Amino acid sequence: MSEELLKLIPEFNLIQEPDLRQKCIKTWEEGIKRGGWKSADLTKMAFTLLIPDCQVSFVEHTRAVTLTCVGVAAVFAQVYGDRNPINRDYLIAGALIHDVGKLMEYAMVEGETVKSEFGAMLRHPFSGVILAAEQGVPVEVLHMIASHAREGDLVKRSKEATILHHADFTNFESLK
Numbered sequence: 674m675s676e677e678l679l680k681l682i683p684e685f686n687l688i689q690e691p692d693l694r695q696k697c698i699k700t701w702e703e704g705i706k707r708g709g710w711k712s713a714d715l716t717k718m719a720f721t722l723l724i725p726d727c728q729v730s731f732v733e734h735t736r737a738v739t740l741t742c743v744g745v746a747a748v749f750a751q752v753y754g755d756r757n758p759i760n761r762d763y764l765i766a767g768a769l770i771h772d773v774g775k776l777m778e779y780a781m782v783e784g785e786t787v788k789s790e791f792g793a794m795l796r797h798p799f800s801g802v803i804l805a806a807e808q809g810v811p812v813e814v815l816h817m818i819a820s821h822a823r824e825g826d827l828v829k830r831s832k833e834a835t836i837l838h839h840a841d842f843t844n845f846e847s848l849k
């Protein structure tokens with residue numbers, strides 16, 4: 674599955690630290706397994722149920738949010754230099770797995786992406802933290818998963834979590 678996943682989402686290779694990269698891949702693999710997803714369905718899975726007839730897949734959304742974060746980090750490095758340091762590996766890791774809980778929150782029924790029974794109880798920031806914590810993903814990245822959506826409005830987001838939150842909503846709101 675790792676090779677298939679890397680073909681779908683080559684941005685895993687942007688994580689420099691091999692251990693962190695592996696933990697993020699494992700988190701995705703576990704989500705795919707627990708959600709009962711087939712790799713063919715992953716490219717058809719809608720990234721949100723809040724946009725009717727959404728034309729952007731879950732995989733595309735994950736890649737776009739990750740690359741948006743990479744772009745922000747590049748701009749900061751170019752203009753601010755050392756005055757606004759970003760943990761680039763954490764930023765990319767958090768972006769790649771921020772929505773991984775949707776593999777449990779959603780299900781595919783007759784070709785349609787729907788809310789699962791599990792998802793009616795726990796939204797993806799919660800299931801995402803569970804999946805990632807089980808793989809030993811560091812707390813700085815768990816924080817990013819936990820706070821990327823509206824639940825996170827109640828906490829003080831880290832710098833990387835702030836970038837991710839806005840990258841996510843930029844990619845969501847502009848498609849509505």
Ligand SMILES: [Fe+2]
Nearest residue numbers: 738771772841
């Ligand atoms: Fe997202």
